[in-house]
Amino acid sequence: MAGVRGPGSADPSMMTAAAAAAELAWLATEIARHDRAYHGEDAPEIADADYDALVQRNRALEAAFPQAVRADSPSRRVGAAVASGFGKISHARPMLSLDNVFSDAEAQEFVARVRRFLGLAADEPVLLAAEAKIDGLSCSLRFERGRLVHAATRGDGAVGEDVTANIAHVRGLVHVLPEGAPEVVEVRGEVYMTHADFAALNARAAESGGKIFANPRNAAAGSLRQLDARITASRPLAFIAHGWGEMSALPADTQSGVMAAFAGWGFDIGADRMAGATIEAATAFAAALERRRAELAHDIDGAVYKLERLDWQARLGQVARSPRWAVAHKFAAEQAETVLTAIEIQVGRTGALTPVARLAPVTVGGVVVTNATLHNEDEIGRLGVKPGDRVRVQRAGDVIPQVLGVVVDGGGAPFVFPDACPVCGSHAVREEGEVVRRCTGGLTCRAQVSERLRHFVSRGAFDIEGLGVERIELFAAAGLIARPGDIFRLKEQREAILAWKGFKPVSVDKMLAAIEARRSVGLDRFIFALGIRHVGEVTGRDLARAFGSAEGLRDAAIAAGTDAETLARLTEISGIGPVVAGALIDFFGEPHNLETFEDLLCQVRPEPLAAALQTALTGKTVVFTGSLAGLSRDEARVQAEALGARVAGSVSARTDLVVAGADAGSKRAKAEALGVRVIDEAGWAAMVATAAG
DNA sequence: AGCCCTCGAGTTCC
DNA sequence: CTCGAGGGCT
Numbered sequence: 001m002a003g004v005r006g007p008g009s010a011d012p013s014m015m016t017a018a019a020a021a022a023e024l025a026w027l028a029t030e031i032a033r034h035d036r037a038y039h040g041e042d043a044p045e046i047a048d049a050d051y052d053a054l055v056q057r058n059r060a061l062e063a064a065f066p067q068a069v070r071a072d073s074p075s076r077r078v079g080a081a082v083a084s085g086f087g088k089i090s091h092a093r094p095m096l097s098l099d100n101v102f103s104d105a106e107a108q109e110f111v112a113r114v115r116r117f118l119g120l121a122a123d124e125p126v127l128l129a130a131e132a133k134i135d136g137l138s139c140s141l142r143f144e145r146g147r148l149v150h151a152a153t154r155g156d157g158a159v160g161e162d163v164t165a166n167i168a169h170v171r172g173l174v175h176v177l178p179e180g181a182p183e184v185v186e187v188r189g190e191v192y193m194t195h196a197d198f199a200a201l202n203a204r205a206a207e208s209g210g211k212i213f214a215n216p217r218n219a220a221a222g223s224l225r226q227l228d229a230r231i232t233a234s235r236p237l238a239f240i241a242h243g244w245g246e247m248s249a250l251p252a253d254t255q256s257g258v259m260a261a262f263a264g265w266g267f268d269i270g271a272d273r274m275a276g277a278t279i280e281a282a283t284a285f286a287a288a289l290e291r292r293r294a295e296l297a298h299d300i301d302g303a304v305y306k307l308e309r310l311d312w313q314a315r316l317g318q319v320a321r322s323p324r325w326a327v328a329h330k331f332a333a334e335q336a337e338t339v340l341t342a343i344e345i346q347v348g349r350t351g352a353l354t355p356v357a358r359l360a361p362v363t364v365g366g367v368v369v370t371n372a373t374l375h376n377e378d379e380i381g382r383l384g385v386k387p388g389d390r391v392r393v394q395r396a397g398d399v400i401p402q403v404l405g406v407v408v409d410g411g412g413a414p415f416v417f418p419d420a421c422p423v424c425g426s427h428a429v430r431e432e433g434e435v436v437r438r439c440t441g442g443l444t445c446r447a448q449v450s451e452r453l454r455h456f457v458s459r460g461a462f463d464i465e466g467l468g469v470e471r472i473e474l475f476a477a478a479g480l481i482a483r484p485g486d487i488f489r490l491k492e493q494r495e496a497i498l499a500w501k502g503f504k505p506v507s508v509d510k511m512l513a514a515i516e517a518r519r520s521v522g523l524d525r526f527i528f529a530l531g532i533r534h535v536g537e538v539t540g541r542d543l544a545r546a547f548g549s550a551e552g553l554r555d556a557a558i559a560a561g562t563d564a565e566t567l568a569r570l571t572e573i574s575g576i577g578p579v580v581a582g583a584l585i586d587f588f589g590e591p592h593n594l595e596t597f598e599d600l601l602c603q604v605r606p607e608p609l610a611a612a613l614q615t616a617l618t619g620k621t622v623v624f625t626g627s628l629a630g631l632s633r634d635e636a637r638v639q640a641e642a643l644g645a646r647v648a649g650s651v652s653a654r655t656d657l658v659v660a661g662a663d664a665g666s667k668r669a670k671a672e673a674l675g676v677r678v679i680d681e682a683g684w685a686a687m688v689a690t691a692a693g
Numbered sequence: 694a695g696c697c698c699t700c701g702a703g704t705t706c707c
Numbered sequence: 708c709t710c711g712a713g714g715g716c717t
Binding site for chain 1: 697698699700701702703704705706707
């Protein structure tokens, strides 16, 4: 920890913001710990008066430094919700995952894509930083004025868990940065356990009857996520840095340069790395690493390649889940053989029937696998698998079990894919040209109803803590919940729920508090939660931006059903084409959906997205035409969108600006005919510079 | 018409 | 994680 070991007594008005932030971080952890002890079974550790002193100190600091109030501030928590465990920390920059490649050819393709996006000349070298990909769990360490203010797990990428108290004894990281380090530094890396430490830990556990971990990764995760930080301290964890989040200044202009600076500050950055590599050198590095895999002190699951030039990284930006400037080259997955005992059919929220292979338990890559998806009807045919066959399986990307093919034919009868829903018996049809077969039962199908509710409370949607799949299904089966709005009326059923076996007041109240907290929810989550076909997290966000309110979306979708002009406006939104627009019209055209929607709106208030930065281009529609010399189409689109503009493909009366590159043809002529403003590439570059600056 | 990039929807195991 | 499909280019 950054030297904060107890409640300070300094007068808040005399403190620096960084000192206050550090102390607030400590207070948040400490108060949460006492709350748990108080609400849970453990005996309280401190007197009530001392507890009150902590809370009051927290309040005083927050009053003096309102900008330092934490997302996980004790003063913000509702009642028993504090007993839920770790505090939450919002990442200043999202913690993304990486796109994967599985061969040298795919790695080459990654570089080709980078070249295309940046519009590089063929002879321009693209240099990479390559490093071993450690199999641990990601962690972000935030320093302000050289002091560690918090440590957070990745969580869902946007919000992680506060493990500040748990990293105190982790090897390979520092708690205070040297003089001259930037004001704000977020070092990201992997917390892991070596093979030797893992074996020793399990040996100790075996003697004392403690928990045996399946592999070092699980041991590291289980050890870090201990509510009692003293247990974590006794576990041999280590940290290797691999990147960064928010930085008020960068100590170098290349990936490897920044990492070298981290090493200079005392962080372990790992020995298995290579700077300034061509893609050929990088893949050779990965191949050599794979050969040495068994000799390494810790588990790795591949190599990571990142563009060295940070200015290029910034230009490439990211897609929904991962940056465009980095890729993980995964090693060949471990394989195993087992018997496929049965093929079962699951029903998803859209009614899709998905076949799942039940397998005789087999260990693959350190984990016992018993299930594997078979994706769809065609995949079963392609693989030629039948119940009773001996099959080869692997964990794709070392995670998801996958059936590769038949090793020994078991002689069983071929699997016949059902044409009726196994849950409700309704007809299951396969649309022309589609691969999936769907149950037509709709809301009469129990599986679809509970899967929809499950989607509603899922992580990207309402994300209600304490209300998981099991409880949702239990409440649905008991008739307490039929549609989403009912969740917000559950508090009226408190007594009924408490009468059931296995429901204690503490946990029920915690759940009810979490439900209450979600009466205010982001509009993007709200739209995603509705479960409209073809509308996932990203499209939900796009729609939230475009309409600003749930009612606005509803009205537009209803009007678009009959009005061609509204429909045209809908499909002009980037990412919305005829199919998605049709799905929106269908959804709001269905009286039952509309009722459910209105009912839900009586219970919750969707909040419009925080206003994006206002620039000269916010809300404007831009069209690019002709060939651009300094940047690719893709990059131009990303630039425009970052400034709040929409990029359209064709010029119309609603176009605000046309950027005409060399040899612009009909679009430019049309823009001029319509009186739309036309600028050239240099004019665009200037506009981006001013708007961004 | 065809290609590439994203996204959505399904899945596993801890 | 993987697959298929939608959207937006060329």
